[in-house]
Amino acid sequence: LYHITCRGHGGAVLPAFCAVAGEDGVSLGTAVREQHGRDESVHSCRPPDVVVWPRSVEEVSALAKICHRHRLPIVPFGTGTGLEGGVGAVKGGVCFSLRKMDRVLDLHQEDFDVTVEPGVTRKALNSYLRDTGLWFPVDPGADASLCGMAATSASGTNAVRYGTMRENVLNLEVVLADGTVLHTAGEGRRPRKTSAGYNLTNLFVGSEGTLGVLTKATLRLYGIPELMVSTVCSFPSVQAAVDSTVQVLQAGIPIARIEFLDDVMMDACNRFSGLSYAVSPTLFLEFHGSEKSLEEQVTITEDITRGNGGSDFSWAQDAETRGQLWKARHDAWYAALALRPGCKAYATDVCVPISLLPHIIVETKKDLTENRLTGPIAGHVGDGNFHCLMVLDPDDPDEVQRVHQFTERLARRALSLNGTCTGEHGVGLGKRALLQEEVGPLAIDVMRRLKATLDPENLMNPGKIL
Amino acid sequence: LYHITCRGHGGAVLPAFCAVAGEDGVSLGTAVREQHGRDESVHSCRPPDVVVWPRSVEEVSALAKICHRHRLPIVPFGTGTGLEGGVGAVKGGVCFSLRKMDRVLDLHQEDFDVTVEPGVTRKALNSYLRDTGLWFPVDPGADASLCGMAATSASGTNAVRYGTMRENVLNLEVVLADGTVLHTAGEGRRPRKTSAGYNLTNLFVGSEGTLGVLTKATLRLYGIPELMVSTVCSFPSVQAAVDSTVQVLQAGIPIARIEFLDDVMMDACNRFSGLSYAVSPTLFLEFHGSEKSLEEQVTITEDITRGNGGSDFSWAQDAETRGQLWKARHDAWYAALALRPGCKAYATDVCVPISLLPHIIVETKKDLTENRLTGPIAGHVGDGNFHCLMVLDPDDPDEVQRVHQFTERLARRALSLNGTCTGEHGVGLGKRALLQEEVGPLAIDVMRRLKATLDPENLMNPGKIL
Numbered sequence: 001l002y003h004i005t006c007r008g009h010g011g012a013v014l015p016a017f018c019a020v021a022g023e024d025g026v027s028l029g030t031a032v033r034e035q036h037g038r039d040e041s042v043h044s045c046r047p048p049d050v051v052v053w054p055r056s057v058e059e060v061s062a063l064a065k066i067c068h069r070h071r072l073p074i075v076p077f078g079t080g081t082g083l084e085g086g087v088g089a090v091k092g093g094v095c096f097s098l099r100k101m102d103r104v105l106d107l108h109q110e111d112f113d114v115t116v117e118p119g120v121t122r123k124a125l126n127s128y129l130r131d132t133g134l135w136f137p138v139d140p141g142a143d144a145s146l147c148g149m150a151a152t153s154a155s156g157t158n159a160v161r162y163g164t165m166r167e168n169v170l171n172l173e174v175v176l177a178d179g180t181v182l183h184t185a186g187e188g189r190r191p192r193k194t195s196a197g198y199n200l201t202n203l204f205v206g207s208e209g210t211l212g213v214l215t216k217a218t219l220r221l222y223g224i225p226e227l228m229v230s231t232v233c234s235f236p237s238v239q240a241a242v243d244s245t246v247q248v249l250q251a252g253i254p255i256a257r258i259e260f261l262d263d264v265m266m267d268a269c270n271r272f273s274g275l276s277y278a279v280s281p282t283l284f285l286e287f288h289g290s291e292k293s294l295e296e297q298v299t300i301t302e303d304i305t306r307g308n309g310g311s312d313f314s315w316a317q318d319a320e321t322r323g324q325l326w327k328a329r330h331d332a333w334y335a336a337l338a339l340r341p342g343c344k345a346y347a348t349d350v351c352v353p354i355s356l357l358p359h360i361i362v363e364t365k366k367d368l369t370e371n372r373l374t375g376p377i378a379g380h381v382g383d384g385n386f387h388c389l390m391v392l393d394p395d396d397p398d399e400v401q402r403v404h405q406f407t408e409r410l411a412r413r414a415l416s417l418n419g420t421c422t423g424e425h426g427v428g429l430g431k432r433a434l435l436q437e438e439v440g441p442l443a444i445d446v447m448r449r450l451k452a453t454l455d456p457e458n459l460m461n462p463g464k465i466l
Numbered sequence: 467l468y469h470i471t472c473r474g475h476g477g478a479v480l481p482a483f484c485a486v487a488g489e490d491g492v493s494l495g496t497a498v499r500e501q502h503g504r505d506e507s508v509h510s511c512r513p514p515d516v517v518v519w520p521r522s523v524e525e526v527s528a529l530a531k532i533c534h535r536h537r538l539p540i541v542p543f544g545t546g547t548g549l550e551g552g553v554g555a556v557k558g559g560v561c562f563s564l565r566k567m568d569r570v571l572d573l574h575q576e577d578f579d580v581t582v583e584p585g586v587t588r589k590a591l592n593s594y595l596r597d598t599g600l601w602f603p604v605d606p607g608a609d610a611s612l613c614g615m616a617a618t619s620a621s622g623t624n625a626v627r628y629g630t631m632r633e634n635v636l637n638l639e640v641v642l643a644d645g646t647v648l649h650t651a652g653e654g655r656r657p658r659k660t661s662a663g664y665n666l667t668n669l670f671v672g673s674e675g676t677l678g679v680l681t682k683a684t685l686r687l688y689g690i691p692e693l694m695v696s697t698v699c700s701f702p703s704v705q706a707a708v709d710s711t712v713q714v715l716q717a718g719i720p721i722a723r724i725e726f727l728d729d730v731m732m733d734a735c736n737r738f739s740g741l742s743y744a745v746s747p748t749l750f751l752e753f754h755g756s757e758k759s760l761e762e763q764v765t766i767t768e769d770i771t772r773g774n775g776g777s778d779f780s781w782a783q784d785a786e787t788r789g790q791l792w793k794a795r796h797d798a799w800y801a802a803l804a805l806r807p808g809c810k811a812y813a814t815d816v817c818v819p820i821s822l823l824p825h826i827i828v829e830t831k832k833d834l835t836e837n838r839l840t841g842p843i844a845g846h847v848g849d850g851n852f853h854c855l856m857v858l859d860p861d862d863p864d865e866v867q868r869v870h871q872f873t874e875r876l877a878r879r880a881l882s883l884n885g886t887c888t889g890e891h892g893v894g895l896g897k898r899a900l901l902q903e904e905v906g907p908l909a910i911d912v913m914r915r916l917k918a919t920l921d922p923e924n925l926m927n928p929g930k931i932l
Binding site: 113205444 | 574576577578599619620621629630632646649650653656660661664671688690715754762763817818884885886888889893901905906913917919932
């Protein structure tokens with residue numbers, strides 16, 4: 001047996017199947033860097049004492065029991081692509097890297113469901129499904145693990161049509177803090193709907209590893225649409241772009257994606273990708289369906305956008321041209337970074353009722369200018385959700401401070417408009433104080449009591465959410 | 467002050483705004499009969515000690531505090547249209563009838579959301595919305611209160627397209643067992659998506675009054691479709707009808723309703739409503755959309771159903787003809803009752819993965835015949851959810867016993883096929899033992915711990931779910 005001693009926590013001994021730093025070709029340094037890839041500019045790196053790579057739920061359970069006995073914090077780790085510091089080990093302890101559990105299990109094509117282990121990413125699942133005519137549409141941008149996406153209640157560009165993780169997880173296998181194995185909807189169950197008892201599945205979706213380690217997720221799948229058409233349209237104002245969005249939704253157009261980029265973002269994308277889009281508020285739209293239905297969707301949408309002063313559509317149907325058209329949107333992160341070479345980026349995340357989007361975006365752009373900050377805006381406008389891609393020099397403490405204050409003001413602006421401080425990135429480390437303002441002391445108290453019920457020793461990803 | 471003494475619970479005194487039995491034109495007898503209207507054939511009537519009609523959340527809170535102080539059970543009551551005995555006062559106590567809180571609040575047309583008090587029914591809301599171009603599509607059949615629908619996680623015929631209550635509640639105001647007032651997503655918040663902390667909203671959706679009294683619900687609304695087309699199609703077998711359903715979903719047809727009626731049900735409907743449909747497995751379908759998209763949806767669906775041996779479509783577009791076409795489906799409950807005049811009906815409720823529907827329906831029909839039971843079948847086949855409308859003589863103890871045993875066998879058959887013992891009616895009194903089999907001892911333990919955390923004295927609708 002190969003034993004590992006966990007420093008700083010009374011010398012707990014972990015069994016052989018816990019590959020540790022340096023073993024198995026993955027160094028602790030790599031794992032830690034992985035954990036802090038995208039958000040290190042905002043949330044400082046806090047490495048765990050040890051990293052383990054369990055290969056099965058039995059191993060996760062056995063490890064959790066050891067951690068429970070020795071009061072070691074457990075930090076679940078999927079792909080480390082989260083944006084609010086959710087995988088930082090603020091109290092040390094054991095990082096459970098779940099990448100070795102990467103099997104796609106139990107695909108049921110006729111029932112439109114599949115079960116995956118926590119190391120399976122969304123792109124890996126969609127590759128696996130390629131010949132089935134099915135796909136999993138939730139797309140947060142990064143190639144995140146699906147259980148990580150469930151843990152953070154992720155969504156992204158397709159949510160306006162297909163929903164977020166909340167609507168698309170049917171069942172979860174979870175290792176609780178004491179190492180017991182829970183099936184939130186009962187083992188192996190996969191009805192498309194149920195009203196059997198408390199909705200434990202949706203208690204764990206969005207719990208960010210603070211209530212248990214997700215070791216399996218059963219997901220809804222969808223038929224791949226016969227055709228997809230993408231269009232781009234620029235507008236004279238933010239208001240005109242948002243009005244178009246509301247009218248498209250009111251007209252019942254089953255739009256698959258409707259993404260907003262502001263003038264600063266469009267300028268950055270033009271420069272980065274050698275494009276020549278108008279430098280003005282712009283919508284990127286995607287329609288899914290059959291040929292006739294697409295024709296009609298596009299016609300009605302074009303009428304609506306023209307009525308709001310929108311430009312003629314640039315549009316594309318084949319995969320390659322669609323790819324080119326969406327290049328600006330897909331490269332937004334890198335285009336933003338390229339605005340200031342050598343800097344880091346941090347994506348904010350707020351969501352408000354759609355009609356209040358023009359107001360908050362105009363106010364926010366003013367705030368950015370006044371505070372000399374670089375923050376091009378991109379948003380899932382159909383949901384009222386948008387991000388400022390803050391580009392900052394992490395070695396400039398004054399700028400770091402200004403970005404921090406700006407993101408807090410932005411979140412409070414969203415709260416003052418009946419919105420949320422996080423539409424899809426989660427609370428993690430960064431938004432705990434804002435969460436308290438958002439839901440109020442009683443809801444926080446209820447959340448704390450739920451947490452204490454399921455994890456009385458506060459071992460599961462401590463210091464996050466609450 | 468007008469005070470009420472609650473018998474049998476230490477003589478607790480309730481304040482003046484608690485209208486009691488006999489006052490205000492509503493007798494206790496009426497309230498109790500209301501409570502036990504549809505399910506008295508299965509769940510025996512257990513009246514509360516007193517009924518109160520609060521008019522505001524402040525009154526609900528004040529009443530709950532009195533109940534908490536005197537350890538009086540609280541039984542929330544909406545319209546009494548639930549089917550699993552959820553409003554029976556098995557331990558006596560105070561029935562909170564919420565019908566006097568019937569205001570529609572805070573309609574936001576551009577944001578597609580509205581907030582309602584607990585006395586607002588789905589039909590009342592849709593009447594209120596009539597001139598706005600919006601509607602709330604979740605339709606369990608009965609004109610239930612929307613907060614009651616949230617409490618039982620209701621769904622119905624439109625769920626295949628628009629989801630269940632789980633997907634359509636954005637926020638809830640809840641009076642907890644100690645009388646405190648919780649806003650599950652924060653007071654007044656209504657973003658279309660959020661990942662801010664634990665999903666308290668979906669913990670209360672489906673909690674059947676056992677965690678708190680719902681006093682407000684913020685709901686998603688949808689644009690009324692430009693056109694609706696309904697069709698009816700009969701099939702040579704259950705398998706052919708279900709295969710058609712799966713293929714329609716695989717083809718990405720955004721079908722709004724796809725309802726299955728078996729041969730027995732069709733025969734009952736023909737007799738009751740003077741119709742002449744084929745007495746065979748039948749699908750009732752409804753398509754929502756624009757003219758062109760409907761043409762296409764209908765054409766593709768007709769190709770699919772013909773390929774499975776389905777009859778030509780009877781179809782209808784104007785509201786009146788659609789009403790006639792759907793009459794058979796809408797009158798199913800009364801048509802079933804008319805099979806045996808003087809009898810009562812009880813609707814079972816299971817849900818399985820769609821591909822397993824033919825198997826379970828064929829087995830279930832055999833079971834009904836073998837046990838000399840009348841139970842025509844109607845189902846929301848797009849979700850894998852179906853009901854047997856059991857018609858029984860409540861004065862025949864042998865038949866009551868056979869129905870009881872049949873419904874248990876049916877639920878266990880669903881469980882053996884990875885399904886659920888309740889797709890939409892909830893657990894209530896009737897399915898507590900089955901819930902344990904469905905989710906297993908650890909999930910039951912977790913549910914019990916959550917209940918104990920929020921309601922340590924077990925005052926909220928005691929004896930239900932767990």
